[in-house]
Amino acid sequence: MEGMINVKVTDREGQVHELEAPTDMNMNMMEVCKSYELPVEGTCGGMALCASCHMYILSDHTLDPPSEDEEDMLDQAFFVEDNSRLGCQIKITEDLEGLEVQLAQVE
Amino acid sequence: MIETNILIIGAGPVGLFTVFEAGLLKLKCHLIDSLPEPGGQLKEIYPKKPIYDIPGYPSILAGELVDNLMEQIKPFNPTFTLGERAESIEKQEDGSFLVTSNKGTVIKANVIAIAAGLGCFEPRKPPLSNITDFEDKGIEYIIKDPSIYKDKKVVIAGGGDSALDWTIILADIAKEVTLVHRRESFRGALDSVEKVVELDKQGKVKLITNAQVVGLEGADQLERVLIKHKELGDISKEVDHFIPLFGLSPKLGPIANWGLNVTKNAIEVDTLDYSTNIPGIYAIGDINTYEGKLKLILCGFHEGTLMVQSAFKYIYPDKKLSFKYTTVTGIDGLQ
Numbered sequence: 001m002e003g004m005i006n007v008k009v010t011d012r013e014g015q016v017h018e019l020e021a022p023t024d025m026n027m028n029m030m031e032v033c034k035s036y037e038l039p040v041e042g043t044c045g046g047m048a049l050c051a052s053c054h055m056y057i058l059s060d061h062t063l064d065p066p067s068e069d070e071e072d073m074l075d076q077a078f079f080v081e082d083n084s085r086l087g088c089q090i091k092i093t094e095d096l097e098g099l100e101v102q103l104a105q106v107e
Numbered sequence: 108m109i110e111t112n113i114l115i116i117g118a119g120p121v122g123l124f125t126v127f128e129a130g131l132l133k134l135k136c137h138l139i140d141s142l143p144e145p146g147g148q149l150k151e152i153y154p155k156k157p158i159y160d161i162p163g164y165p166s167i168l169a170g171e172l173v174d175n176l177m178e179q180i181k182p183f184n185p186t187f188t189l190g191e192r193a194e195s196i197e198k199q200e201d202g203s204f205l206v207t208s209n210k211g212t213v214i215k216a217n218v219i220a221i222a223a224g225l226g227c228f229e230p231r232k233p234p235l236s237n238i239t240d241f242e243d244k245g246i247e248y249i250i251k252d253p254s255i256y257k258d259k260k261v262v263i264a265g266g267g268d269s270a271l272d273w274t275i276i277l278a279d280i281a282k283e284v285t286l287v288h289r290r291e292s293f294r295g296a297l298d299s300v301e302k303v304v305e306l307d308k309q310g311k312v313k314l315i316t317n318a319q320v321v322g323l324e325g326a327d328q329l330e331r332v333l334i335k336h337k338e339l340g341d342i343s344k345e346v347d348h349f350i351p352l353f354g355l356s357p358k359l360g361p362i363a364n365w366g367l368n369v370t371k372n373a374i375e376v377d378t379l380d381y382s383t384n385i386p387g388i389y390a391i392g393d394i395n396t397y398e399g400k401l402k403l404i405l406c407g408f409h410e411g412t413l414m415v416q417s418a419f420k421y422i423y424p425d426k427k428l429s430f431k432y433t434t435v436t437g438i439d440g441l442q
Contacts, residue, residue, distance in 0.1 A: 043225055049152050072294035075266035076354040078233045080289045105234040
């Protein structure tokens with residue numbers, strides 16, 4: 001469908017959720033997960049000021065590199081890997097068709 | 108014992124503004140908050156962020172909004188218990204409540220308004236499966252008494268100011284201090300970073316960057332931490348103490364056990380007056396939930412305003428309540 005991309009989210013139990021995400025709503029991956037009621041807190045509301053939407057990028061999409069703010073916040077996350085990102089900093093665009101992510105463990 | 112009309116749990120923007128609306132009805136408020144200063148998330152998480160949806164303010168910094176609210180409620184002389192968490196609640200025969208904090212402070216109130224946002228801020232705990240086995244047996248999330256680390260082997264994890272500051276302080280106290288951080292740069296203050304790097308060069312602390320603590324081992328007490336290093340692989344390190352310092356995150360906490368109807372970490376309320384299932388206890392702001400709920404400061408202000416009307420009737424069932432505009436009556440402060 002136009003204005004929609006398909007993304008896959010693996011939850012903390014390993015279950016894969018196939019979601020549709022609109023490209024014209026200025027949404028990010030944290031918000032997409034929340035709108036499908038997946039267990040992503042998004043405590044700070046998407047300002048890269050908490051680390052509650054920590055996720056791993058599984059597909060080989062090229063994303064904009066994390067900002068210094070995002071790196072700083074990833075310091076408060078656990079099990080941070082090279083493919084770690086904050087979901088709130090991943091803007092939904094057409095380029096992300098087929099994006100696959102996995103939610104990181106939380107406390 | 109502290110006595111008040113309304114005990115507001117949570118001194119965020121919604122709790123603060125509720126003092127104003129309660130004050131217009133001559134109701135006294137006391138606020139309790141687990142953080143050391145009023146303001147909640149706005150002060151703790153994003154004081155320098157502009158907010159654009161406060162009516163009448165095209166833009167206002169979160170920290171400024173809190174300062175303004177504090178100014179606005181000044182005439183009503185609210186009192187505060189800060190740095191303490193509301194722990195338990197007991198309903199009295201006369202319909203009032205006794206709330207006890209984690210530090211033993213007792214507050215008697217006619218009405219309780221829970222304005223706790225996302226809950227109380229607590230240290231973030233690494234999701235290591237056996238971490239609770241070692242709490243107070245080698246793992247501390249908060250350093251209360253640095254002297255317990257005397258002549259001990261300590262591993263600190265984190266990259267912020269508290270991790271850096273404690274590394275510097277404990278360097279003089281502990282037998283051995285290791286700071287583990289996931290990357291080479293730190294978000295903490297530059298002079299602290301330089302100090303830690305210098306201490307590392309002098310051999311007074313051991314700095315392990317590009318690494319994370321991924322495992323804990325020990326029989327009864329913590330004995331070893333497993334550190335995963337990006338290039339060097341797994342390192343097993345003998346320790347007496349492990350101090351993870353990863354900032355704070357909000358938790359619903361003890362309120363969850365107060366007999367309130369809770370769904371998905373939020374308290375169910377009646378939108379008529381934001382009352383909960385327990386008469387005399389209200390929930391306002393981000394902590395509550397109802398159909399169509401939006402977690403906005405703006406909505407919390409509205410909820411607090413309606414709530415105090417109902418609280419007045421709960422406290423004074425026989426008194427008539429007349430609605431007045433501040434433009435007509437001005438502000439009549441409280442002692």
